[in-house]
Amino acid sequence: MEQIQLTGPHGPKPKKTTVSRLGVYAFLFSAAVFFCIPLYVMLITSLKGMPEIRLGELFSLPGDPSFAAWVKAWGEACSGVECNGIQTGFWNSVKITIPSVAISIILGSINGYALSFWRFKGSNLLFGLLLFGAFVPFQVVIFPLIIFLREVGLYGSLTGIILIHTIFGMPIMTLLFRNYFSSLPDELFKAARVDGANFWQIFFQIMMPLSIPVTVVAVILQTTGIWNDYLLGLIFAGRENLPMTVQLNNIVATTFGVREYNVNMAATILTALVPLAIYLLSGKYFVRGIAAGAVKG
Amino acid sequence: MNSISIKELDLKYQDAHVLKQLNLDIKKGEFLVLLGSSGCGKSTLLNCIAGLLDISAGQIWINDRNVTWEEPKDRGIGMVFQSYALYPQMTVEKNLSFGLKVKGMAKDEIRERVDRAAKILQIEPLLDRKPSELSGGQRQRVAIGRALVRDVDVFLFDEPLSNLDAKLRADLRVEIKRLHQQLKNTMVYVTHDQVEALTLADRIAIMKDGEIQQLSSPADIYHKPCNLFVAQFIGSPSMNLLEGRIVGENFVYHDYRVNLMGYEFINQGDHDTSAYLGIRPEHLAIEARDGYVKLASVSIDIIEPMGDETIVWFDFMNRKWSVKVHGDHQLKWDEEVDIYLDPKKAHLFSKQSEVRL
Numbered sequence A: 001m002e003q004i005q006l007t008g009p010h011g012p013k014p015k016k017t018t019v020s021r022l023g024v025y026a027f028l029f030s031a032a033v034f035f036c037i038p039l040y041v042m043l044i045t046s047l048k049g050m051p052e053i054r055l056g057e058l059f060s061l062p063g064d065p066s067f068a069a070w071v072k073a074w075g076e077a078c079s080g081v082e083c084n085g086i087q088t089g090f091w092n093s094v095k096i097t098i099p100s101v102a103i104s105i106i107l108g109s110i111n112g113y114a115l116s117f118w119r120f121k122g123s124n125l126l127f128g129l130l131l132f133g134a135f136v137p138f139q140v141v142i143f144p145l146i147i148f149l150r151e152v153g154l155y156g157s158l159t160g161i162i163l164i165h166t167i168f169g170m171p172i173m174t175l176l177f178r179n180y181f182s183s184l185p186d187e188l189f190k191a192a193r194v195d196g197a198n199f200w201q202i203f204f205q206i207m208m209p210l211s212i213p214v215t216v217v218a219v220i221l222q223t224t225g226i227w228n229d230y231l232l233g234l235i236f237a238g239r240e241n242l243p244m245t246v247q248l249n250n251i252v253a254t255t256f257g258v259r260e261y262n263v264n265m266a267a268t269i270l271t272a273l274v275p276l277a278i279y280l281l282s283g284k285y286f287v288r289g290i291a292a293g294a295v296k297g
Numbered sequence B: 001m002n003s004i005s006i007k008e009l010d011l012k013y014q015d016a017h018v019l020k021q022l023n024l025d026i027k028k029g030e031f032l033v034l035l036g037s038s039g040c041g042k043s044t045l046l047n048c049i050a051g052l053l054d055i056s057a058g059q060i061w062i063n064d065r066n067v068t069w070e071e072p073k074d075r076g077i078g079m080v081f082q083s084y085a086l087y088p089q090m091t092v093e094k095n096l097s098f099g100l101k102v103k104g105m106a107k108d109e110i111r112e113r114v115d116r117a118a119k120i121l122q123i124e125p126l127l128d129r130k131p132s133e134l135s136g137g138q139r140q141r142v143a144i145g146r147a148l149v150r151d152v153d154v155f156l157f158d159e160p161l162s163n164l165d166a167k168l169r170a171d172l173r174v175e176i177k178r179l180h181q182q183l184k185n186t187m188v189y190v191t192h193d194q195v196e197a198l199t200l201a202d203r204i205a206i207m208k209d210g211e212i213q214q215l216s217s218p219a220d221i222y223h224k225p226c227n228l229f230v231a232q233f234i235g236s237p238s239m240n241l242l243e244g245r246i247v248g249e250n251f252v253y254h255d256y257r258v259n260l261m262g263y264e265f266i267n268q269g270d271h272d273t274s275a276y277l278g279i280r281p282e283h284l285a286i287e288a289r290d291g292y293v294k295l296a297s298v299s300i301d302i303i304e305p306m307g308d309e310t311i312v313w314f315d316f317m318n319r320k321w322s323v324k325v326h327g328d329h330q331l332k333w334d335e336e337v338d339i340y341l342d343p344k345k346a347h348l349f350s351k352q353s354e355v356r357l
Helices: A019-047 A050-054 A068-075 A087-117 A123-135 A139-152 A158-183 A186-194 A199-210 A212-228 A231-236 A244-252 A261-282 A284-296 B042-050 B092-103 B107-121 B136-148 B166-183 B194-200 B218-223 B228-233
Strands: B002-012 B017-027 B031-035 B057-062 B077-080 B154-158 B186-191 B203-208 B211-216 B240-247 B250-253 B256-259 B273-279 B293-305 B309-316 B319-326 B336-341 B347-350
Touching: A019 A068, A019 A261, A050 A261, A068 A261, A087 A123, A087 A158, A087 A199, A087 A212, A087 A244, A087 A261, A123 A158, A139 A158, A139 A231, A158 A212, A158 A231, A186 A199, A186 B042, A186 B077, A212 A244, A212 A261, A212 A284, A231 A244, A244 A261, B002 B042, B002 B186, B017 B042, B017 B186, B017 B211, B031 B042, B031 B194, B042 B057, B042 B077, B042 B154, B042 B186, B077 B136, B092 B107, B092 B136, B107 B136, B136 B166, B166 B186, B166 B194, B186 B194, B194 B218, B203 B218, B203 B228, B211 B218, B211 B228, B228 B273, B228 B347, B240 B319, B250 B273, B256 B293, B309 B336
Parallel strands: B031 B186, B031 B203, B077 B154, B154 B186
Antiparallel strands: B002 B017, B002 B057, B203 B211, B240 B250, B240 B273, B250 B256, B273 B347, B293 B309, B293 B336, B309 B319
16 A cells, blocks of 8 residues: 655644643752652651750651650550550541541431432432531531530540541531532432332442542541541540640640650651551542532632 | 213313313223314313312212322322422332332332333433433333323323324324233323324314313314314314315305315304315325316425325415415426315314314
8 A cells, every 4th residue: 555645733732842831841840849858857867866866856867767666656655644655645646537538428428319319308408507517617516516515524525526427527428418419310219219118228239339539538528637637636526535736735745854856757657657647548539538528618 | 981071061160160070081091192282271171181270160089980089199190290290309219119108018018110111111221320320211201100100091191192202203193002002001191283183083172262262083174174173183284274164065266166065064054154264285186186176276385205106286366275285396486386175074163163164
C-alpha cells in the first residue's frame, strides 16, 4: 500500500511546557515543603537524645538515632502523678472511637434512608432541624448536655462520651447518607416496594449493599473527627476514660522537671498516627469525605 | 368485567392539581396505553394504580377489589420501570426471585417460576450475571421478568422502552405485543411515543393536564380525533390546519371555499361558525385524484425524502403545511405544485371549543 505523506499538523498534539505550568509546579512544590517541615522536625527531634536537642540545631539529622523517646512516650511518660505513658489514652481513644463511629454511622444511614425515600409528614422539617444542628456551635449546648448526662447518670462514663459523639455525629452522618440515597434512582425503591419488601428489607437487602462507598467516607470522617476530639473527651469522658488527645496535652504541658522535647514529639506523632494512617490509606475516598464534610465548616 | 377501575381520582400537591376527577375502566385482558407529553400526569396515574403515590380523592379498584388503601404488593400488580430499576448488587436470578423470597415462598416454587419467566423471555443464559453485565435490551427483559414471576393479572409499564435505541425499541415493542397475546393479562402502558401507542394498544387514553382527552381504539384516535389537541398530538408530521368558517356545505377561508361533501358531522347544528379545518399530510396530494378537490398552488419550501415516501413542506395561509407523497416523485426546491385535498378525510373543529364538529 502506498504511504500518503501528510503535511501540516497531524497526529497527537505535541505537549508543551509553558511558563505558567512551571509556576504552578513551583508553587505546589514549595507548599508541600512548607507543610512537611514541621513533620520532619518532629520526626528527627523524637529520634534525638536530650543533649543533642540542647545544641539547638533544629534541622540537623540525629547523630545517633534511637527510639528511646518513643518507648518512653508510649509506656513511661508522666501526666500529672501517673507515669504510664500515653498507652492508657490510646486504648481509651480506641474504646471511645470504635463504638461511636459504628453507632453514629448505623443511625445516620437509617435516618438518611428514611428521609430520602419514605417521605413522611414533617420529614422535610425534621431534616431542616438536623441540618440546623450541624451548624450549631457545640460550645452552646455543652452545659445543658452536662446537666442532662448527670441527671441520667452517664456523666463521666464511657457510655456517656459515646452517646455524646453519636449525637454530635448525627447531623453530618444523616446529611451524608441522605444526599447519597437521594442520588440513587427513585425507581429502585419503587420496584422494591412493588416486590413487597418492607422498610427494613429495603434498607438491609437493597440500600445498604449499595451504600458501601459512602459508608467508607463516613468511617473516615467519623474516625478522624472523634479521634482528634479534645474538648468533648475532656468534659464528658471522666478521669478513667480520657482520650489520647487529652493525655497528650497533659504530658506535653507538664511543667514539672525537664522538658523532654523528644518524648513530647514522639507522643504527638503517636497520637496523630491513627488519623494519619487513615489519610494515607483511604486516598480518593478521603477527598470525597472532605467534599461531603465541607458543609460542616 | 373490569380489571382496573378508576373512579373520580384526584391528586393534588400543594399548588398543583395533577389528576382531575379521572374516571377510567380497563377491561380484563386489555392493553391500554396512556399517551401524552411529559407533565400530563400519565406516569402519575400509573403510580397511583400501583399504589406508589397517595391519592387525594377517589377510588381505585383492581379485579373488583377496592385497593385504594392497599400497599403496592397487595394489589396484584407487576411493574416495569423506564430505568429498569434492577437491583445492581444482585444477579439476574436474585433480581427475579427477590420479591418471591420476601413473600416467604417455598424454594421449589421460586425456582419453578424464575425458570418459567426466564424461558418466556429467553434470558436463561443470563441468570448468573449482574445487571451491569447486561445490555439495555437484556436489562429491560429482566425487568419484565420481575413482573412476570409475580404471576399477577395486571402489568404496569412506565415508559419501558424510552431508554433503548431505536432499533432495539422496535424489537422489544414486538416482543411486548407477543407477550400480551401469550399471557392475555391486563397491561397498562405509559408512553410519550405515539408509534408505540398506536402499535401496541387495544385502546389509547390521550392525556393532557391531568385529564383524559380521548379514550378510543388507535384507529378512532387517528381517524376521528375528538378535539384539536388530540388531532395535533397524533400523527407525524402533525395535522395541517386552516382557519376559516363553515358556511352551509362549504368551508370558507378568505375568498376560497372547500366543498365538504362526504364529511360526517357529529355535531350538527350551527353550521355558520368559525372553525379549523384539519387534514393529515397523507390525505393531501400533489396530483388530481378521484374525490379530491384542489386547494391551492404553492411553491415547495423543504423536501424530506424518507425512502418509501417523501414529505414536502410548504407555506400556506401563514402556516407550515406538509404533504406526504410517494418516494418516486422527483421534486425540486421552489417548484410550483398544485395541492389537492380529500374532503372525506378532513377534520373540522370548532374554533371556540376546539371540539370536533
